């Protein structure tokens with residue numbers, strides 16, 4: 001890569017899992033704000049089949065961006081992902097890669113999260129990377145009343161969180177690794193497929209069905225959120241500060257989002273009615289959660305397919321499928337004050353209708369969402 005002028009002083013960044021939701025937004029943030037001299041994206045999924053929108057595609061095609069295909073579970077592939085033939089190495093490495101699909105078996109997460117992250121962190125130490133950022137998750141403990149702090153009690157309540165916590169512990173044992181762990185809340189924004197996407201799709205399905213949407217538990221269930229742009233800004237913020245080394249930070253907006261606040265926005269967009277089953281009905285449901293989850297998914301998947309067909313959406317990566325864990329009555333309630341104390345300021349302090357609307361507008365532009373449901 002030809003470096004010239006100011007560029008030579010700017011960092012070279014390796015983004016693992018760069019074709020994913022957070023990864024692609026990070027590449028776009030760094031390149032469009034001219035923060036870096038060079039970015040290498042590594043992913044097992046090539047950009048051509050990653051459902052990038054046209055803006056992300058244009059960024060991926062910039063001369064300062066390179067794509068390298070690698071399966072990071074494999075240590076030889078991992079070595080290749082880091083390898084710099086011209087001797088110039090990485091200032092910062094951000095690990096956005098990992099198994100994020102729900103309903104997988106333990107061995108899949110052990111390899112796809114624990115082994116992957118330990119592999120890449122070991123390479124980052126070997127290459128003496130100035131700062132390695134690991135994306136963990138916020139589901140480390142559930143409490144409705146007390147927002148969880150980074151050093152609070154740990155009781156991971158999703159299987160992904162269980163393995164992410166093991167990664168957090170392993171990173172401490174890698175000699176020479178300069179790292180920061182970030183634990184984001186539910187991340188939403190352009191390209192979202194798993195954060196708020198299932199709730200958006202389910203709102204659309206009830207519009208299609210012309211029925212009242214029924215939700216488990218209550219509106220007070222905490223589902224704290226953060227916009228993807230603030231996750232990208234937080235990554236860049238910690239990369240550039242030595243006082244964040246070897247620490248863990250929650251990344252969460254200040255809106256204290258709940259199931260109620262999110263549902264109110266979705267219902268407003270699709271102009272649908274909704275109500276809650278309440279705690280007694282929900283507790284009955286909990287005794288056989290697996291059946292409830294099957295029923296919920298049966299109820300949504302067929303109308304979703306119908307609505308897509310009706311509007312000529314033949315192929316879409318979006319699915320309203322909700323895993324059992326997504327339907328638990330567990331609170332994602334995070335305290336973001338530690339990151340704020342390092343000087344980090346949110347650019348989007350709370351979830352608002354316009355941000356959900358722009359996700360849907362992008363889906364429609366990409367022809368992956370039935371347009372008639374928002375008309």
Ligand SMILES: NC(=O)c1ccc[n+]([C@@H]2O[C@H](COP(=O)([O-])OP(=O)(O)OC[C@H]3O[C@@H](n4cnc5c(N)ncnc54)[C@H](O)[C@@H]3O)[C@@H](O)[C@H]2O)c1
Nearest residue numbers: 017019020021022043044045071072097098100135187195
């Ligand atoms: N999206 C959220 O709401 C959210 C919230 C908290 C934490 N996180 C964490 O942030 C990280 C990124 O999340 P995301 O939403 O962008 O997920 P994503 O699934 O959209 O992206 C992950 C990327 O990693 C790649 N990948 C997976 N396994 C790989 C392998 N073996 N080798 C190479 N590439 C591989 C995938 O192909 C994908 O492009 C994940 O660790 C996730 O757990 C996400």
